[in-house]
Structure formats: C-alpha cells, structure tokens
Amino acid sequence: MDPNPIGFHKHDHSHCVADAVAEADRSCREAGLQLTPVRKRTLEILLEEHRALGAYDVLARLAEDGFGSQPPVAYRALDFLTKHGLAHKIERLNAFIACAHPGDIHTPAFLICTSCNAVAEAETDPSHSLLSQIAETTGFHISKAVLEAEGTCPNCITDAAK
Amino acid sequence: MDPNPIGFHKHDHSHCVADAVAEADRSCREAGLQLTPVRKRTLEILLEEHRALGAYDVLARLAEDGFGSQPPVAYRALDFLTKHGLAHKIERLNAFIACAHPGDIHTPAFLICTSCNAVAEAETDPSHSLLSQIAETTGFHISKAVLEAEGTCPNCITDAAK
DNA sequence: GAAGTTTATGTTATGTTATCACGTCTCGGG
DNA sequence: CCCGAGACGTGATAACATAACATAAACTTC
Numbered sequence: 001m002d003p004n005p006i007g008f009h010k011h012d013h014s015h016c017v018a019d020a021v022a023e024a025d026r027s028c029r030e031a032g033l034q035l036t037p038v039r040k041r042t043l044e045i046l047l048e049e050h051r052a053l054g055a056y057d058v059l060a061r062l063a064e065d066g067f068g069s070q071p072p073v074a075y076r077a078l079d080f081l082t083k084h085g086l087a088h089k090i091e092r093l094n095a096f097i098a099c100a101h102p103g104d105i106h107t108p109a110f111l112i113c114t115s116c117n118a119v120a121e122a123e124t125d126p127s128h129s130l131l132s133q134i135a136e137t138t139g140f141h142i143s144k145a146v147l148e149a150e151g152t153c154p155n156c157i158t159d160a161a162k
Numbered sequence: 163m164d165p166n167p168i169g170f171h172k173h174d175h176s177h178c179v180a181d182a183v184a185e186a187d188r189s190c191r192e193a194g195l196q197l198t199p200v201r202k203r204t205l206e207i208l209l210e211e212h213r214a215l216g217a218y219d220v221l222a223r224l225a226e227d228g229f230g231s232q233p234p235v236a237y238r239a240l241d242f243l244t245k246h247g248l249a250h251k252i253e254r255l256n257a258f259i260a261c262a263h264p265g266d267i268h269t270p271a272f273l274i275c276t277s278c279n280a281v282a283e284a285e286t287d288p289s290h291s292l293l294s295q296i297a298e299t300t301g302f303h304i305s306k307a308v309l310e311a312e313g314t315c316p317n318c319i320t321d322a323a324k
Numbered sequence: 325g326a327a328g329t330t331t332a333t334g335t336t337a338t339g340t341t342a343t344c345a346c347g348t349c350t351c352g353g354g
Numbered sequence: 355c356c357c358g359a360g361a362c363g364t365g366a367t368a369a370c371a372t373a374a375c376a377t378a379a380a381c382t383t384c
C-alpha cells in the first residue's frame with residue numbers, strides 16, 4: 001500500500017536512518033538536549049517506517065523493545081521530538097512522522113496521498129507565504145502553522161491512468 | 163475568556179444566527195439537500211457560540227433539546243455540515259465551527275488564538291496559494307487542504323502589552 | 325396501493341487518541 | 355549529603371470517533 005513514501009520518490013534508505021539519528025544525536029548534544037534511549041528509539045522507528053505512524057503504533061514498537069508499554073511513554077517521546085523539530089505531527093491523521101529537513105527553520109507543508117497513504121514533507125517559501133500575508137493583514141501573531149493537503153500523489157495518478 | 167471571537171472583531175450578532183440559518187436553509191433547498199431539524203439545530207448551536215466547539219459539546223446541547231444523546235447524532239450532523247460547506251473542522255482542536263463564508267468556494271485558513279481561544283476564518287487568495295504552487299511543482303493533486311495557524315490575536319497582543 | 329429503496333435518526337457497543345496523577349530513579353549543584 | 359529538576363514507568367481515566375444494527379419516513383416502481 002505504500003511503495004515509496006518519501007516525497008513520492010523511490011530511494012534506498014538503508015543508511016539514511018543511521019545518518020539521521022547520528023545527526024539528531026549531534027544537534028541535541030549541541031543544544032544541551034537529552035536524546036535518551038526511548039527518544040532515540042522513537043526517532044529510529046519513525047525513520048525506519050518513513051511514514052506517518054500513530055502514537056499507539058510507536059508505543060507497540062517501543063514496548064517490543066523493552067520500553068514502557070503505557071501511552072505516556074510514546075507521547076512523551078513524540079512530544080520531545082516534535083518540540084525540537086525532529087518530527088512532526090500530522091493533525092489530519094493524528095499521526096507522527098520524522099522530519100525530512102531537521103535543522104532547517106521551516107514551516108513544513110504536508111502532502112497526504114489518500115490512495116497509498118504516503119506523506120511527503122514539502123518545503124514552503126516563507127517569503128510569500130500565505131500565512132504570513134494573513135498575519136500581516138490581520139495583525140495576528142503566528143507561533144505555529146499547520147499546512148496539510150490531502151489528495152493523490154503523482155505515482156497514484158499514474159497508476160490510476162492505467 | 164472569549165470576548166469577541168468573530169475574526170477578532172466585536173459585533174452584534176443578535177440577528178446573524180437567524181440570517182445564516184435562513185441562508186443555509188435556502189441553499190440546501192436549492193441543492194436538494196435536507197437541512198433536517200438536528201442538522202439545522204447543530205448549525206444554530208455553532209453559530210450561537212461563534213467559536214470552535216467539540217462534537218461532545220454540540221451533542222450535549224442537542225440532547226438538551228430533545229435529540230439523541232449518543233455520539234453519532236452529533237457526528238452525523240457535523241459531517242453533513244462540513245461536507246456541504248456550512249461548517250469546518252479545526253483539526254488542531256478536534257473541534258467544529260460554523261463557516262464564516264458559506265456559499266463561496268474557498269480554501270479557508272484558520273487563525274487560532276491560544277490566549278482567548280477565538281478562531282477566525284481568513285480568506286485565502288487561491289491564485290498564488292502556497293499549496294497550489296506545491297501541487298504544481300510536485301504533480302500532487304490536492305482534494306482538500308488544511309491551513310491552520312496558532313498564535314495570538316490582535317486583541318490579546320494589545321491586552322498583553324498593558 | 326403494496327413492495328422495495330433510499331435517507332435519516334436513534335441506540336448499544338466499542339475503538340482510538342490523549343492526558344492526569346503518582347512513584348521512582350538519576351544526575352548535577354549547593 | 356541533600357535537594358531539585360528532568361526523565362521514565364504505571365494505573366487510571368478522559369476525550370474523540372466509529373461500527374453495527376434497528377426503526378421510521380419519503381419516494382418510486384410496478
């Protein structure tokens with residue numbers, strides 16, 4: 001159901017999990033944040049799956065690995081990751097996904113394919129961002145934005161045409 | 163906690179509920195849709211409160227008015243309203259709000275004030291919409307978009323400055 | 325106008341997502 | 355050595371949402 005979920009492009013991610021974890025490790029140390037075993041493992045799980053995962057899916061995997069089996073275990077780890085830009089919550093799906101561009105300051109936009117369930121994280125151009133325009137004209141101060149689009153990804157459009 | 167939630171501007175809405183319901187009534191009749199008593203009452207509740215309301219809040223009000231008291235009663239009515247553009251779901255809040263611009267074809271953006279809990283529905287300019295740009299460049303076909311920003315509304319910014 | 329179809333509503337039950345409250349442990353500072 | 359902060363585990367519960375089934379009204383097809 002989910003052949004190639006990374007931005008809808010195929011790729012070999014045998015190494016990218018390890019790389020991303022190492023990078024997270026480094027940036028946390030730099031920022032004085034504790035990337036503890038549960039948190040690190042949670043990030044690995046999200047990276048390995050490379051798709052949006054519910055908190056209870058993550059929890060089940062953590063429990064398998066010997067961590068606690070109660071919801072707060074997963075929610076706390078996911079909170080940490082999302083708070084520090086290592087993961088994002090997809091509100092539409094009540095699910096979580098590893099950040100595709102950690103380190104960048106960004107307002108991510110997500111493209112959710114309802115056919116294959118892939119979720120791609122798109123970059124947005126902050127300069128003529130829709131939301132900053134709105135903020136300007138209304139005097140509203142934005143602290144966090146959610147941009148999510150649901151539809152059909154290029155691969156599934158092609159498949160449907162066959 | 164919520165002095166003036168409508169787009170953050172004060173207004174007298176003694177008549178606007180009735181007007182909006184009448185308008186909904188008319189447009190449903192035109193479209194061959196049944197704005198049944200539960201559905202109409204649900205819309206009224208959302209309009210009266212003029213803020214984002216959880217499904218169970220709506221349900222409680224419906225039950226008071228003699229409608230069914232089980233969750234599907236509220237969810238079905240809310241589904242109808244959202245499906246036909248008379249209300250919107252705020253994903254970030256798991257809550258529902260009456261549409262501020264029914265009839266228009268629009269991709270609404272919501273501004274959620276974390277201080278006073280007001281939610282404003284902003285118009286977006288579809289021509290240089292962020293998401294349609296993304297769609298173009300990626301080949302993704304968008305069927306539904308969610309744009310939600312969390313922050314501080316002009317009123318609360320002013321209040322905080324005091 | 326009887327039989328079947330669609331649409332809406334109600335109810336019971338259950339599933340899914342998220343948080344609270346409390347106890348323990350560990351680590352670093354005073 | 356004691357203390358406070360942060361992290362983690364656990365039990366309990368809250369909040370959000372849907373499945374499955376029964377009933378009733380409106381419509382339509384013969």
